Amino acid sequence: MTVAEAAVSAVLGGTLDDLVALVHPEATNREAAAEPPATRGRGPRAFHATGEWLRTAFSDLAWTTGQSIAEDDLVVTYGTMSGRHTGDFVAWTEDAQVDRVFVATGRTFTVRQVHFQRVRDGLVIEHWAVRDDQGMAVQAGWIPPSPLFLLRCARATRAARRRARRGG
Numbered sequence: 001m002t003v004a005e006a007a008v009s010a011v012l013g014g015t016l017d018d019l020v021a022l023v024h025p026e027a028t029n030r031e032a033a034a035e036p037p038a039t040r041g042r043g044p045r046a047f048h049a050t051g052e053w054l055r056t057a058f059s060d061l062a063w064t065t066g067q068s069i070a071e072d073d074l075v076v077t078y079g080t081m082s083g084r085h086t087g088d089f090v091a092w093t094e095d096a097q098v099d100r101v102f103v104a105t106g107r108t109f110t111v112r113q114v115h116f117q118r119v120r121d122g123l124v125i126e127h128w129a130v131r132d133d134q135g136m137a138v139q140a141g142w143i144p145p146s147p148l149f150l151l152r153c154a155r156a157t158r159a160a161r162r163r164a165r166r167g168g
Contacts (some may be wrong), residue, residue: 009122011051012061012081015153019044019051023124030128037096047127057089057104073125075117081131082110085140089161096125097166101156102142103149109139161162 003022010018023044030048032039038049054061062081068077089102111132130154137143145153 001044002068002070002075002077003119003122004070004077004115004124005068007117007127008065008077008079008115009063011047012054012063013117014051016044016048019047020133024048024120026125027123027125030126032096034099035093036090036092040096047124049103053090057085057087057102058083059086060084060108064102065127073118073120075119077115077117079113081113082108084108088156088160098157098160101153101160102137103156105141105149105153107139107141111139113126 007019007022010022013134025043027043029035029039029047029050032046035050035056036053038045040070041049060079063081065077065079067079068075069084070076085102085105086106087104093099093103112135113132114130115132116128117124134143139148
């Protein structure tokens with residue numbers, strides 16, 4: 001398993017120590033622009049915050065690599081991510097505000113993803129991805145939404161925005 005493959009798996013289910021061994025202290029995650037504020041920094045702690053955010057909403061997260069290709073300092077890893085939607089998934093705006101909340105449905109999903117990672121000194125220094133977010137939303141039961149689901153999401157969104165304003 002390459003450092004890039006191991007980093008994807010460690011974000012989903014590893015510890016901060018696991019990520020310290022895989023992620024450069026100055027590493028950046030381009031995907032963090034739509035994630036919680038704690039994910040928007042640099043290095044292993046920010047990557048770990050991404051994993052904590054995902055694990056808040058999804059249990060049984062798993063990554064299966066289909067193929068990895070390396071050229072120079074870039075590793076492209078294609079595979080599937082799977083899990084179960086068991087907690088509120090909070091989506092964020094680029095200006096670090098709560099955008100919306102998708103309440104737990106209990107449904108499972110398996111979606112294809114491609115992760116692009118630059119490696120420096122044997123550690124991931126940069127990450128970005130192409131994900132099938134619509135496929136996940138359909139499998140998780142977010143779309144098409146029922147009126148009750150929309151109401152539950154609206155209530156959860158208001159509550160999350162209040163918590164975010166209070167700093168919690």
